Amino acid sequence: MARYFRPSVEMPEIYLYRPPVDFRKAAQGLAAIVVQELGHDPFQGALYAFSNRQRNKIKCLYWEDTGFVLYYKALAEDRFHWPAGEQALMTLTGQQINGLLDGYDISLLKAHKKRHYESLF
Secondary structure (H helix, E strand, O other): OOOOOOOOOOOOOEEEEOOOOOOOOOHHHHHHHHHHOOOOOHHHOOEEEEEOOOOOEEEEEEEEOOEEEEEEEEOOOOOOOOOOOOOOEEEEOHHHHHHHHHOOOOOOOOOOOOOOOOOOO
């Protein structure tokens, strides 16, 4: 099935906010978290992902030229695999945010270590 409203894989800045958020908050309330708790400017085009306490809903917020875009996904039965950690904020790639939205545990997805060689011989 095509997914037309997903965050772009090419988005340069994506942040996952780990603590649960009151999901009565709309775009302005989530933008206030970005400013007050993270010290970021929500008008710079970065995407911020938030979850509720039950981890069965995600809201993604980003600024697009003339206004906020709010992406909302509520699962029918399951929960999102929310990455644990001590820091409130985690940086993600476009592939990771889409994997999270698809139900993958992104903390288990690890790529091979990058190798750099000067010459084979």
